[in-house]
Amino acid sequence: MDVLFLFRIREHQEDMLRSEFPEVNFLFDRKTDDPAVETSEVIVTYGTDVDENVLVRAKNLKWIMVASAGMEQMPLGRIAEMGIRVTNVRGIHKTPMAETMLAHILSYRKKLKDVYEQQERSEWNQKIRGTELLGSKAMILGPGAIGGEVGRLLQAFGVRTYGCNRSGRQAEYMDEMVSFGGLAEALPEMDTVISVLPSTSETKGLLSREHFGAMKESALFLNFGRGDLYEEKVLIEALESGRPAAAVLDVFETEPLPADSPLWNMENVTVSPHISSHSGKYVERALEIFMPNLRAYLEGQADKMQNRVDPERGY
Amino acid sequence: MDVLFLFRIREHQEDMLRSEFPEVNFLFDRKTDDPAVETSEVIVTYGTDVDENVLVRAKNLKWIMVASAGMEQMPLGRIAEMGIRVTNVRGIHKTPMAETMLAHILSYRKKLKDVYEQQERSEWNQKIRGTELLGSKAMILGPGAIGGEVGRLLQAFGVRTYGCNRSGRQAEYMDEMVSFGGLAEALPEMDTVISVLPSTSETKGLLSREHFGAMKESALFLNFGRGDLYEEKVLIEALESGRPAAAVLDVFETEPLPADSPLWNMENVTVSPHISSHSGKYVERALEIFMPNLRAYLEGQADKMQNRVDPERGY
Structure with missing residues (x-):
């Protein structure tokens, strides 16, 4: 199963994910023009780059993990129609x-x-x-x-x-x-x-x-x-x-x-120049939310996933 | 019974003490040369002004309330000899x-x-x-x-x-x-x-x-x-x-x-110019410690007084 990251994480974080989930093929630090968009079942994104064009190509996509709290820039209507699950990192700030x-x-x-x-x-x-x-x-x-x-x-x-x-x-x-x-x-x-x-x-x-x-x-x-x-x-x-x-x-x-x-x-x-949510621990925390969700997903217990978002309501 | 304050408190605090303890004759904002030193059973002080000369004149003194945490400047040996009770405001800072x-x-x-x-x-x-x-x-x-x-x-x-x-x-x-x-x-x-x-x-x-x-x-x-x-x-x-x-x-x-x-x-x-313990609520807190102690003292239950100091040990 392919899990596509549309951003970069640290090497030790990549290693941790690979060792925790040996059955998953992680593709890190890719862009939306990557061919893996078509094969991936899960996309992990900051939420600003998954547009209609990406969705059209994402034939295997079942779950979008948005590593941010806001979803304003995502085509939520289309995502709802396609029946794709969405989770975010609500509370990370x-x-x-x-x-x-x-x-x-x-x-x-x-x-x-x-x-x-x-x-x-x-x-x-x-x-x-x-x-x-x-x-x-x-x-x-x-x-x-x-x-x-x-x-x-x-x-x-x-x-x-x-x-x-x-x-x-x-x-x-x-x-x-x-x-x-x-x-x-x-x-x-x-x-x-x-x-x-x-x-x-x-x-x-x-x-x-x-x-x-x-x-x-x-x-x-x-x-x-x-x-x-x-x-x-x-x-x-x-x-x-x-x-x-x-x-x-x-x-x-x-x-x-x-x-x-x-x-x-x-x-x-x-x-204060809009910096209060900045933290050196952002990705670490996002992964702490993502990993149990991925575990639940792999075990067929998607109903146990945390921070689920209703794409129709947007939160 | 005379209770002598060797410092000033606010008018509403004076009023509060007088109304809580009508049986007590409070003498506020006095100096150590005041004749009331000789008649007072209780002296309330910041601790820097009660010296041997004051103690010699304090013939009725039974209790010194020190409205500070440190006792270094007090003649503790003499106070111990005279059997005078001492309390302080430990923890006020x-x-x-x-x-x-x-x-x-x-x-x-x-x-x-x-x-x-x-x-x-x-x-x-x-x-x-x-x-x-x-x-x-x-x-x-x-x-x-x-x-x-x-x-x-x-x-x-x-x-x-x-x-x-x-x-x-x-x-x-x-x-x-x-x-x-x-x-x-x-x-x-x-x-x-x-x-x-x-x-x-x-x-x-x-x-x-x-x-x-x-x-x-x-x-x-x-x-x-x-x-x-x-x-x-x-x-x-x-x-x-x-x-x-x-x-x-x-x-x-x-x-x-x-x-x-x-x-x-x-x-x-x-x-920081040694200001971390400063507080606009200092006297208010000192009185919060003093008042139940004065109540206990008046009721003959001096053993229930808080923040008692052993003058021989100095704490």
Whole structure:
């Protein structure tokens, strides 16, 4: 059986797969013009290169493993028609993203920028006054895999977590839940407001001037979801008027962030160039999801595969 | 009964004490030359001002509440002779210190200094490569109240914790233990090495050139204990030679750190001006320890008081 990788993995990872699955013929680091597209039963891809032309040639294809969380660029309708199974690596970003968000929250609370700047001036000044996470409250917009991991870590610091989703239904690692409709009412209590929401018709423009105006003067706002959660000029006005106190932004309306954006120079803004999901362990984790699935597939237990995607719904 | 405070607390805290203990005559924000020293049964102090002269005049004194963790400056022998009870606020620093250490560890791993510097240049550069805490190993020298709290938080991030104390006896929130003697052998595995050790005859100069040389090239070293854990020039040479990779220092041989110290200008060093234990909640926490103790004292149940100190041993 042929399993085709449309990207490169490390040699020791190739060796590991070959030794774990001696019955499989792995074809690594190929392009979509490779003849093996026609013979392969499984294709492993980052998801951007499997188009209609590839599908037409993939006569033996039964399963596409997408080594990314988003599926927007795949011809899902055609895949559904062809009855091809799809799995992805949902949740793979949760560790690097949650660790990075905690890094920014703690750095802000402990004023590490000030510590670094004082050191630049060789200045011994003990007047830096940090604040504590313990006993504070955090709102997490989008309490899914990533939001839940942030919630779990915040709870370890003694932070009370409030999840916010469309319906207000319970989510893991959230002490309380609110719906999108109840957000404005809950915001005045929050010390930290985090969004990891994807871009959908319901989240686009979800945060308005009124939402930012309802935040505490001491609140820290983080957006690690998508840049169209609000109009950027509304956020900028809110930050200029002092509610929220500061923002850490990993996503923007336009990326790369244009050189003339006022965000670059705002004292109370941290610009992170959409890097929070980066991790040296990405492929390793993708393989950790792929291998048990391949085992299940080979044993005829495809119903036991993890991270299955319904191609008709796209998630 | 007179209870004398040798420091100032906030008005709402004074009100809270008066309303909780109407039977007590509180005297707030006094100096040691106050006549109330002679009448007070309880003195609440930061510990630096109660000397032999005060004790001679304190004819009614039965209990000293020291609102600090260290007792080095108190005439403990005389206090022991006089049979005066002593309590302190042991553990009060654990939250601000542990949160600050996590802030520095995460900021280093996620390269936040680079993020801040890129922003200074309005530079959108996604090449910043953070590393993860999950699956890494951390050595904690001094796994007491503060070290245990760091261990607890690191464990929440999926870090394996190794405690190191004199005997190697088990300590809370440590996955494994090593003794001071076994330290050099364990260091080559550690991604993070943290000291929160106090200064004692056994910890002075504990870390040698050999210990630093045994650390990983990628290791981060943090000292939030005392600056005499090593000769500072030995640490500087170790950092110049690349083991450990970097250091975050909150304590130094000489404080304030002299203006001509090379540490100020080292790229791989963060100088924190001995502020990690600072917290806006210090007095609030001290009162949280004091109030149940005062209740127990008034009810004649002094044996139920928390954080009692044996003045003969000093801890």
